[in-house]
Amino acid sequence: MDGTLAVIWLITSLTDMGLNECPIGCTRLQDAPSRLSLQAANVIFQEDEIGQEIYLGYDAPYRYGPFHVTYGASVTDDGAAWIGAGAKWTTRNLSDKPFFIESSFMPGLYTQGDGPDLGGALHFRAAIGAGYVFGNGATLTVSYDHRSNGDTQDINPGLETLAIRYAISLD
Template sequence: MADGTFAVLMLIAGLTDMGVNHCGTASGCVGAGDVAPRVAFSAGSSLERRADTGAEAYLRYDLSRTIGPFGQAIGLSLGEESGAWAGYGLTWGTGLGNSPFYTELHVMPGLYAASDSFDLGGPIEFRSGIELGYEADNGWRYALSYDHRSNAQIYDNNPGIETVQFRVSMPIR
């Protein structure tokens, strides 16, 4: 899945959730909601595709306001081979039955600065991905995440890059 597949999945799942669970409420389809904000730190590696494998660290802050079923997030990543990226976007998540396991999708456009050895093609790059994890009773989450960054072919050069990371996040109360 080295393209916009996660973005499309998030759109389909989020809009379905919106229609089923949000549009019939007093706040409406895109009404604001409140959730506990959380901060997440991830560490992992870019996958060897067109770039060399290299370490990456990612910091994300999930805001306390939702837009219908969609959360809002701000992220910053620094990679040994993948450069620096900062962006803002939407998340959508769901629990897996009554278990402590969950999945979350995200789509985040952002600004990118290339590394010395690899360039994603331009300063605007989109990050989309999936997180599969476990939420402990205290609200801390432990997850494996996979994401893709590319410029959606708005520039002539669009090599894209994928990363796999271990993420730990905690609610801010």
């Protein structure tokens, strides 16, 4: 997997910004639902499932245009860890149904532990997911993500996760 998920995030969020945000201020600061999330994932390295990961996330109570500020940290069962911050885009104007699609891009730091050598500490994590919003604001999302160093190092094999995430609304 290359930078395809990062490109999806860029296209979806910038298209939404152009169509829906720019008439009122492209990156205007706005309120957004804050959420705390817990995610369980299978870790995939070079097409082989190599373990599991637990991810804790926080979506801030604000966004800049379509860019919802998000933070995350994860650890795998082999001691590899990642921590980062970035932006998430979520469908808001496509449907009044409780289903949504989201994409995200988060630069962060990776430590290998007993996990695979991904080539350095700086890693970019991009994801795409589909989910459901419950009446109380909680969400359930299935997602796929890819992280790599974006060819900033000589070694760049990348790592993927296939996950399910439950998030509670803090509002």
